[in-house]
Amino acid sequence: MIALGRRAANTLLKTTGERTREHLFKHCRKWKRQQKVLWAEVRKETGKGKDCHAIRDLFADERCTGAILGFLRTTEVGSRVGPRAKATVAGVG
Numbered sequence: 001m002i003a004l005g006r007r008a009a010n011t012l013l014k015t016t017g018e019r020t021r022e023h024l025f026k027h028c029r030k031w032k033r034q035q036k037v038l039w040a041e042v043r044k045e046t047g048k049g050k051d052c053h054a055i056r057d058l059f060a061d062e063r064c065t066g067a068i069l070g071f072l073r074t075t076e077v078g079s080r081v082g083p084r085a086k087a088t089v090a091g092v093g
Ligand SMILES: [Zn+2]
Pocket: 023, 027, 028, 029, 030
């Protein structure tokens, strides 16, 4: 599961710019509720919240992989980075 989440996250990393990810994970109004869940989870895992994390640090931290995967799944951001990533995320259930 972690490996699959990593793959989806890696695809996102490769296909979007830092600013786009920053927007999706922190600022996009469309995903506000999901961002809240994501950052609550990240804070639980790392003791640090949204303002203390650059997106690249978030992706680099293995403790945050589960939270990222959940975010990708609930927002369908994965579907923005190609059908393969979507299938991967969907396959995780
Ligand atoms: Zn937006």
